[in-house]
Amino acid sequence: MITSSLDEVFLSLALQDISMFRRKPLRINSYLSYGTPSHFRALGRALEFRNVEFINDLNQWRTLINIYKQFESDEIRNTELLLKLSNGLKFSTKTDKEGYYVFDRDIEKLHELADNQGWVKYVASFDDDSSPIIKNNIFEGEMIIPSSKANYGIISDIDDTILHTGVASFMKWRLIRNTFFRNFDKRMPLEGTSQFYKKLQLGTLKEPLNPFFYISNSPWNLYDYLTAFLKRHYFPKGPILLRDFRNPFERKPKVKLPHKEREIINLLRIYPDLKFVLIGDSGEKDADIYTKIAKQFPDRILAIYVRSVNHAKRFQRIQSIVDNFKTTPMLQVKTSEEAEEHARNIGLIL
Incomplete structure (x- = not known):
């Protein structure tokens, strides 16, 4: 079909x-x-x-x-x-x-x-x-240019973190269906994400000064589509960091680090005085990348939130990482309300 x-x-x-x-x-x-x-x-x-x-x-x-x-x-x-x-x-x-x-x-x-x-x-x-x-x-x-008054920056994945794509589905059929056959206005954000992100943007300030950065393994070809989706649902404005798909005939050398890891490290280095909150999902390798970065920059990552994609084996694997990770506060959540409560308890939001 x-x-x-x-x-x-x-x-x-x-x-x-x-x-x-x-x-x-x-x-x-x-x-x-x-x-x-x-x-x-x-x-x-x-x-x-x-x-x-x-x-x-x-x-x-x-x-x-x-x-x-x-x-x-x-x-x-x-x-x-x-x-x-x-x-x-x-x-x-x-x-x-x-x-x-x-x-x-x-x-x-x-x-x-x-x-x-x-x-x-x-x-x-x-x-x-x-x-x-x-x-x-x-x-x-x-x-x-992030404000000098910012409490912290937020780096968030997109696919299955705020936008249900089905990237973890079998043969990625749900990903194909959602991306190619559903217009951006027919796509709904995961419940509560926009509201939670607005609170993170405010932090403990009275102004929305905490900068947002969105990362995804999607190609730059989807930039306009994703921008339209984020605007429609009133997500905080921020750069969307996508990647260029390689074709099998390209001769340029492969990059040494995965796209998400490379982009996050670049942000940490460009803003050495800014701490960050990392948000991802259990459908890909977000938990592995985020914990690796937190170990490399132990004083720079304030919290890690990983949204469960309702996959039993992945949930168990991520929960094992969470239970054994002590460098940074880390939580696997099924709802935005869980993440919001945790963020409030550790002083990230009011």
């Missing part, structure tokens, strides 16, 4: 592309990023625009076409881009062979450009805007 539907979509879209020899408009998808009061970091991807809109009430067919377009999108390789800050400073960067750009630069007094939530806005554009396929050559991006 799924295979048949996929074949129909692929054929339909292939015929559309064959019949349209004109090039599609170009766009820059700027991802939310993070930096410091004196370090500007911007990242995103230059792509051909395939008219993907994440709107409510799409049926399964339109949802499948949307997701297909996200994965089939054509990158704009080795092209010059311009980045402009609100104070007029301009910088140039270049996309790589997969269309991604990553820009890192020390800039004095960068924090003066941030709003009251710590977000620094910038504009990305193509260097040559004279091309007829470049329209509205202004693409907004943002980077967060």
Whole structure:
């Protein structure tokens, strides 16, 4: 059933592309990023625009076409881009062979450009805007600078931690069904997660200053889909750190650390004075990665919460880790209320 539907979509879209020899408009998808009061970091991807809109009430067919377009999108390789800050400073960067750009630069007094939530806005554009396929050559991006008043930062997984995906299901069939056939507005967060996250963002403060960072093993192709989901359910705004899927023909060396571990360690090093709360689930290797990091940075991790995915063997394995881990407060939970009560008891929230 799924295979048949996929074949129909692929054929339909292939015929559309064959019949349209004109090039599609170009766009820059700027991802939310993070930096410091004196370090500007911007990242995103230059792509051909395939008219993907994440709107409510799409049926399964339109949802499948949307997701297909996200994965089939054509990158704009080795092209010059311009980045402009609100104070007029301009910088140039270049996309790589997969269309991604990553820009890192020390800039004095960068924090003066941030709003009251710590977000620094910038504009990305193509260097040559004279091309007829470049329209509205202004693409907004943002980077967060965590407040010096923050109690701590929160790093949360997405899949089966706040969004039920079925990543632990047999042959990942539920993951495929949920991702490809259900529009973002048909997906519901796990009960109580949004409310709990808002309380963590507040911590013991009267302002939502504790920064959020979301990590997932999903590919960057799903960035817009996940962003739409988080916004719809009022999750705290924060960078979504996804990964680039390798194809079997790539020659670049494999990274030494798993994606989640690498991203968390990078955050710990960029913000040496900020402690963190780690949230994940029992469906993947979150507990193993989080405890390994807590041992490596024993004074930096305030708590670890692992949501159970209702799998008996995994529950027992994770509970064994929890029972034997003494470095950091750690809890396996079935509900957000359990995590919230624990966080309140150890002074993370009011």
